[in-house]
Amino acid sequence: QVQLVESGGGLVQPGGSLRLSCVASGITFRIYAISWYRQTPGKRRQFLGTMSAGGIITYAESVKGRFTISRDNGENTAYLQMDSLTLDDTGVYLCSADGSRWGRGQYWGQGTQVTVSL
Numbered sequence: 001q002v003q004l005v006e007s008g009g010g011l012v013q014p015g016g017s018l019r020l021s022c023v024a025s026g027i028t029f030r031i032y033a034i035s036w037y038r039q040t041p042g043k044r045r046q047f048l049g050t051m052s053a054g055g056i057i058t059y060a061e062s063v064k065g066r067f068t069i070s071r072d073n074g075e076n077t078a079y080l081q082m083d084s085l086t087l088d089d090t091g092v093y094l095c096s097a098d099g100s101r102w103g104r105g106q107y108w109g110q111g112t113q114v115t116v117s118l
Helices: none
Strands: 003-007 010-012 018-025 033-039 046-051 057-059 067-072 077-082 091-098 106-108 112-116
Touching: 003 091, 018 033, 018 091, 018 112, 033 067, 033 077, 046 067, 046 077, 057 067, 077 091
Parallel strands: 010 112
Antiparallel strands: 003 018, 018 077, 033 046, 033 091, 046 057, 067 077, 091 106, 091 112
């Protein structure tokens, strides 16, 4: 059974930082591209960034320079370091593991809530 579990969300003031984790099980983690998304009520799921199995990283313009994606294949874990948070960064953050390049599926976690507030 495939599972992705996000953690690390919480309440933070504007300008603050959080580090989210995404722990995967049931997949060969190292061959999957890992992406992060943000979901807010009434809006489409927003792509934040992705890290390929080979380590190539792409960020959305809105988070470039503030968010950093990394992964530890030995721990089956991906990270999203978020700095200089703004009120607009509030939402549920989800990770996704995409193995389509190797004929595998795409999987999603349940998300972790991040609230940026004064």
